[in-house]
Amino acid sequence: MTEVYDRVALIGLGLIASSMAWAIKRGGLAREVTGYARSAETRKIAREIGLCDRICDTALEAVEGADLVVLCVPVGVMGELAAEIAPALKPGATVTDVGSVKADVIAQVGPHIPEGVHFVPGHPLAGTEHSGPRAGFAELFENRWCLLVPPEGTDPEAIAKLRRLWEGLGANVDEMDAEHHDLVLAVTSHAPHLIAYTMVGVADDLRRVTDSEVIKYSAGGFRDFTRIAASDPTMWRDVFLSNKDATLEILGRFTEELFALQRAIRQGDGAHLHDYFTRTRAIRKGIIEAGQDTDAPDFGRGWGKK
Amino acid sequence: MTEVYDRVALIGLGLIASSMAWAIKRGGLAREVTGYARSAETRKIAREIGLCDRICDTALEAVEGADLVVLCVPVGVMGELAAEIAPALKPGATVTDVGSVKADVIAQVGPHIPEGVHFVPGHPLAGTEHSGPRAGFAELFENRWCLLVPPEGTDPEAIAKLRRLWEGLGANVDEMDAEHHDLVLAVTSHAPHLIAYTMVGVADDLRRVTDSEVIKYSAGGFRDFTRIAASDPTMWRDVFLSNKDATLEILGRFTEELFALQRAIRQGDGAHLHDYFTRTRAIRKGIIEAGQDTDAPDFGRGWGKK
CATH class of the missing domain: 3.40.50.720 (NAD(P)-binding Rossmann-like Domain)
Incomplete structure (x- = not known):
């Protein structure tokens, strides 16, 4: 080089x-x-x-x-x-x-x-x-x-x-260009971080489930959120404050979609849920094919080391 | 044995x-x-x-x-x-x-x-x-x-x-007992899954950011969500429909908290954000100490294999 x-x-x-x-x-x-x-x-x-x-x-x-x-x-x-x-x-x-x-x-x-x-x-x-x-x-x-x-x-x-x-x-x-960058990042990074921070905060805050239970039983999905939510607080505070508009736009869309899924759960609309979950699977496949993640189960976390 | x-x-x-x-x-x-x-x-x-x-x-x-x-x-x-x-x-x-x-x-x-x-x-x-x-x-x-x-x-x-x-x-x-189990799992698994599915669906749905951009630039956090959102659709449809009450309760708490953080972003309340993000970091530490995840950066995804 x-x-x-x-x-x-x-x-x-x-x-x-x-x-x-x-x-x-x-x-x-x-x-x-x-x-x-x-x-x-x-x-x-x-x-x-x-x-x-x-x-x-x-x-x-x-x-x-x-x-x-x-x-x-x-x-x-x-x-x-x-x-x-x-x-x-x-x-x-x-x-x-x-x-x-x-x-x-x-x-x-x-x-x-x-x-x-x-x-x-x-x-x-x-x-x-x-x-x-x-x-x-x-x-x-x-x-x-x-x-x-x-x-x-x-x-x-x-x-x-x-x-x-x-x-x-x-x-x-x-x-x-800068505006497009900030929107793309709001989707791929900023909104996911805020959501992960929120979910981890909710878990910590619940009176009826102890932190020790959350920690012991985190393998069901929660621990993936905690990794993101462990990122540097100062860096992320600044990110949200300086990409305010795009982040709030994506969070608005997110909330709208979440409410639709919540309603499907409440109404017992299994077809809506199944269709939605089938669609999201395809995106994961694309990320693996694009070389931006591993196909190993659980990101390969330790399994190979047994 | x-x-x-x-x-x-x-x-x-x-x-x-x-x-x-x-x-x-x-x-x-x-x-x-x-x-x-x-x-x-x-x-x-x-x-x-x-x-x-x-x-x-x-x-x-x-x-x-x-x-x-x-x-x-x-x-x-x-x-x-x-x-x-x-x-x-x-x-x-x-x-x-x-x-x-x-x-x-x-x-x-x-x-x-x-x-x-x-x-x-x-x-x-x-x-x-x-x-x-x-x-x-x-x-x-x-x-x-x-x-x-x-x-x-x-x-x-x-x-x-x-x-x-x-x-x-x-x-x-x-x-x-069964009721407590269902609440604990709503926090550690069911709500995180629904949230991940939602975020991945939103990204797929945006007109102004292409799927190919989402996929290429997913390393910023989004790809962790797509792993969870790639789980079996039938299994998860059934989980949400049969743990309806606890899941909706946690999602309600989640939305409330998310709105508070959105408001902090809109109002430029950096101290609120910083405090929140500092608190969530501690939970990650607990999970690693409890042996329920690896401390390797990015879950050790491939880094060691270079």
């Missing part, structure tokens, strides 16, 4: 940035990777585990001289981070981000990007329920999609270069 | 029965296992793959002389099956079932159980999204819970024997 950038700066050292750091190193995709996190504790851990070539004590220092700056912080603080680093950005450099919401990030970050610096917003559709600098691993992006959402008029060479980086990290790359 | 029963009859040869057959064989828990399925195709497959010692062409034949009869059919047809086999049940035999709902099954099956035959309803909390006779595997019940729900006055020896069988299959066994 050949170098795509001379120096890459990763700002915010959570799951995504730490996975990028390992994968860039593995692929030899940059000569030097610098890293910065606001929390001193995170920087300490990053140094301990040898993450990045150099961990800096300020964002400005990390960004200085970088050809690519990757904003890996919760979407709610992207704007202030961009304002902070703007003075240190090298002419000709590219700024990108990995936020789960695009229209809002573009609105917040865009105005701070200096003349002569490229801004190519991005979003790798990859993650796990774990977070922090220790959670990263080089394989996270393999065969996952990374969506690039360049505003109109963005320099094509800057886009092509960032695409090469993501491909070097193992990802497939697509481009789409 | 020593024999618990002389002859076990499995009626209905889907995921649960076929897993029981392999696990009984592995453990030497019965001298002979007979099997019956209503579908000639299923019986043919069962014979081809060597499931059970003997596959019978009628339920009566399979049940004849059996010390334990396990009803492994969708809960909607348990009653008629019980009526059909009742004349062939051996005095002193035990009838059990593996249905996901207990009060309704007891009401349907109980009246058909002859004097001198024991009825010990059960429910192994184990499964995958796959179904049919080929889906079974001997490890399915390992470290999972099996709930026994014996009506008052059930012979303690019949309960103890069935408990030994389930322990021999690798399960942990608990006893509870």
